[in-house]
Amino acid sequence: MKFKILEKYSKDEVANLFTSVFSSSEGEQEGRLIGKLAFELASRIDNQEIICIGAYENRTMIGAIFFTRLRFDEPIRAYMLAPVAVSTAHQGKGVGQALISFGLRELKNRSAAVIVTYGDPAFYSKVGFQALSEDVIQSPRPLSMPEGWLGQSLSEEPIPILRSRPVCVQEFDKPEYW
Numbered sequence: 001m002k003f004k005i006l007e008k009y010s011k012d013e014v015a016n017l018f019t020s021v022f023s024s025s026e027g028e029q030e031g032r033l034i035g036k037l038a039f040e041l042a043s044r045i046d047n048q049e050i051i052c053i054g055a056y057e058n059r060t061m062i063g064a065i066f067f068t069r070l071r072f073d074e075p076i077r078a079y080m081l082a083p084v085a086v087s088t089a090h091q092g093k094g095v096g097q098a099l100i101s102f103g104l105r106e107l108k109n110r111s112a113a114v115i116v117t118y119g120d121p122a123f124y125s126k127v128g129f130q131a132l133s134e135d136v137i138q139s140p141r142p143l144s145m146p147e148g149w150l151g152q153s154l155s156e157e158p159i160p161i162l163r164s165r166p167v168c169v170q171e172f173d174k175p176e177y178w
């Protein structure tokens, strides 16, 4: 398996992967919603605000992940991990965890300090995420499942307490994702 930092021209391949994976796991409607989100995000990849990494086997994309910048009033380099998908045929073989670990190493190399995500703690705890209180870092929008708000430090320091509510990239700034 190889990992590749993707550019905008991969947007159709990325969107197709997310549509197909989420249609299989969550139903067609969710598949369309997340496929559209992935297309919108991939169309604005700039390797600063929006980073996308693909996992490939024999030149076929078998997984992909997005990291998007969270902006605070404080000068801190923080990212959000979402969404991530591994093709249905390759799930449960460690691809998802390897893709996330590769992405976190890449963010550390770029001096990111904090990563947050919003998902299943049972899965994300395997790659270092812990429950994140909104007293430490608020979510950009009200959460329907506060127990899914997770984070980890990418530096030697613990996650700092940040007072301002962060702003996410515009593609995520919609209530249906929260």
Ligand SMILES: CC(C)(COP(=O)(O)OP(=O)(O)OC[C@H]1O[C@@H](n2cnc3c(N)ncnc32)[C@H](O)[C@@H]1OP(=O)(O)O)[C@@H](O)C(=O)NCCC(=O)NCCS
Pocket: 021, 022, 025, 082, 083, 084, 085, 086, 087, 090, 091, 092, 093, 094, 095, 096, 097, 098, 119, 120, 122, 123, 126
């Ligand atoms: C979630 C996902 C990215 C994980 O990738 P993967 O390659 O299948 O996962 P890995 O093989 O690296 O890790 C598997 C472990 O995670 C757990 N796991 C996998 N998917 C999970 C899920 N949706 N919820 C909770 N745990 C999950 C498994 O139980 C397994 O644990 P084990 O190793 O102790 O048996 C992938 O299954 C997927 O794309 N699912 C559909 C889309 C989705 O739910 N994306 C995440 C939300 S954005």
